[in-house]
Amino acid sequence: MLIMQRGRCLQADESGVSDVVGTVLMITITVLMATIVAIAIFNLQPPMDIPHIDVDIEPNGSNVDVVHMGGEPVDVEELKFMVHGQEITINNSSPLNSSNEWSIGTTITLDTNNTDINLIHKPSQGLIE
Incomplete structure (x- = not known):
């Protein structure tokens, strides 16, 4: 298609436009995908630490005594x-102290x-070994 401008004949060549538009679209899509991935990764919560506790399990008639032999004190509610x-x-x-804390030497029946x-461990849903 020919276009006249100030007495000269110009040819309307739009073939270069599609390359530029395609490149801009590809860059936009890439940036959006990278943003979505970054948001997903940075919104993850770090896992909770599972307390380290050494226990001794002793039969006691029709009950079982679980003795805290070492490690971190932990709230029994957890x-x-x-x-x-x-x-x-x-x-x-069970002889727990008033704060409901299970610490070294304390027994839970x-x-x-x-x-x-x-x-x-309820907050982390982890098995204490």
Whole structure:
């Protein structure tokens, strides 16, 4: 197609425009994808630390005593005692201090006679080994 401008004949060549538009679109899409990935990565929460506790499990008649032998003190409300997928309740006679903190030398008595107990840290959902 020919275009007349000030007495001269110009040819309308738009073939270079599609290359520029394509490049701009590719760069825009790449920047958007990188932004979405960066937002997703930086919004991830770091995993909570699982407390390190050394325990000794001792049968005590129809109950089981779990003794804190070493490691970090932990709030009893943050713990879940499990036997074969069932949560075990803490016996009311367990000698915990007023802050409900389980620390070295403290014993928790559980209402079970099974010594195959898994100790779960509720906030991190991690198994305390």
